[in-house]
Amino acid sequence: MSEGLAFSVFTELPAYTAAVAELPVSAALAENAHGAVAVVPGAGDWWQGMLAARAGGAAAVVLADPAVLPLGAIDLKQWPGDVPVIVERPRIRPDLVAAAVAARRGTPARIITVECAAPAAGLGALICDGFGWMRSLAGGAVAFQSSIATVHSRIALLHAGDSQGGTVPATLSATAIGGPHAGGLLQVLALGEVRTEVTVDQPAGLARVETVTEEGSLRAPERYESSARLALRRAFDACLADGPATDLAELLHDMELTRALLDA
Numbered sequence: 001m002s003e004g005l006a007f008s009v010f011t012e013l014p015a016y017t018a019a020v021a022e023l024p025v026s027a028a029l030a031e032n033a034h035g036a037v038a039v040v041p042g043a044g045d046w047w048q049g050m051l052a053a054r055a056g057g058a059a060a061v062v063l064a065d066p067a068v069l070p071l072g073a074i075d076l077k078q079w080p081g082d083v084p085v086i087v088e089r090p091r092i093r094p095d096l097v098a099a100a101v102a103a104r105r106g107t108p109a110r111i112i113t114v115e116c117a118a119p120a121a122g123l124g125a126l127i128c129d130g131f132g133w134m135r136s137l138a139g140g141a142v143a144f145q146s147s148i149a150t151v152h153s154r155i156a157l158l159h160a161g162d163s164q165g166g167t168v169p170a171t172l173s174a175t176a177i178g179g180p181h182a183g184g185l186l187q188v189l190a191l192g193e194v195r196t197e198v199t200v201d202q203p204a205g206l207a208r209v210e211t212v213t214e215e216g217s218l219r220a221p222e223r224y225e226s227s228a229r230l231a232l233r234r235a236f237d238a239c240l241a242d243g244p245a246t247d248l249a250e251l252l253h254d255m256e257l258t259r260a261l262l263d264a
Contacts, residue, residue, distance in 0.1 A: 042066030118184030
C-alpha cells in the first residue's frame with residue numbers, strides 16, 4: 001500500500017496502467033509486487049506468475065484473462081487462502097452476470113444452451129467462459145455427462161445444479177473458425193418461463209444481456225467501465241473483505257470442464 005492512497009498496483013499491462021490512471025484517489029502504480037495488488041497476465045503459464053507474485057509479497061493478485069492450462073499445471077496446495085485472487089474474465093463480467101441473474105427474479109431456467117465459435121488457439125478460453133455463464137445462470141455447479149467430437153467442433157451434454165438441489169439440462173457446442181485473429185463469439189440461452197439471452201461478440205466489442213418475460217423485453221445497460229478497472233476495484237474490495245474471494249475456485253471448476261471437453 002502507498003501512503004496517502006488506498007492501494008498500490010504492480011502491473012506491466014497497458015490496460016491496467018490505464019485503469020490505475022482512472023482511479024487516482026484509490027490507486028497508484030508500484031515498482032514491485034510487495035504489499036501491492038499484482039496483476040498477472042493470463043497468457044502462458046499464469047500459475048507460475050501467480051506464485052511469483054505471492055513470493056514477492058503481493059497483497060492480492062488480479063489474473064488477467066487467463067488461458068486454459070494443461071492438466072497437472074496447478075497445485076492448489078501452493079496457494080495460501082490469505083492472498084485473494086480476482087480473475088478478470090472479460091467475456092463473463094461480474095456486473096453483467098449480476099444483471100442477468102437479477103433480471104430473472106428467481107425464476108429457474110429449464111434448459112441452458114451455450115454456443116462458442118473462435119479460432120482454435122482461443123477456443124479453450126471461450127469454452128471456459130461459456131461454462132461460467134452456464135454455472136451462473138443455473139445457480140450451481142455444472143457436471144459433465146458426455147460429449148461428441150469432430151475435427152472442428154465439440155458438443156457437451158451436461159447438467160447444472162441449482163442451490164436447492166435441482167438440476168437443469170444443458171448443452172455446450174464449440175466450433176473452431178477463421179484465422180488466428182478472427183476473434184470469438186459466445187451466445188448463451190437460458191430458457192424457461194423467463195428467457196435470458198447473452199451475446200458476447202469480441203470482434204464487434206459487443207456484450208449484451210437481454211431478458212424476456214411476459215411483461216416484455218429488458219436489456220441490461222451498456223457497461224462503459226473497462227474490464228480491467230472493474231477487476232482492480234474488486235481486488236481492492238477483496239483486500240478489505242473478511243471472506244475469501246471465489247473467483248479462482250470458479251475458474252478452476254470451469255477449466256476442469258473445458259479440459260474434459262477438449263480432451264474427449
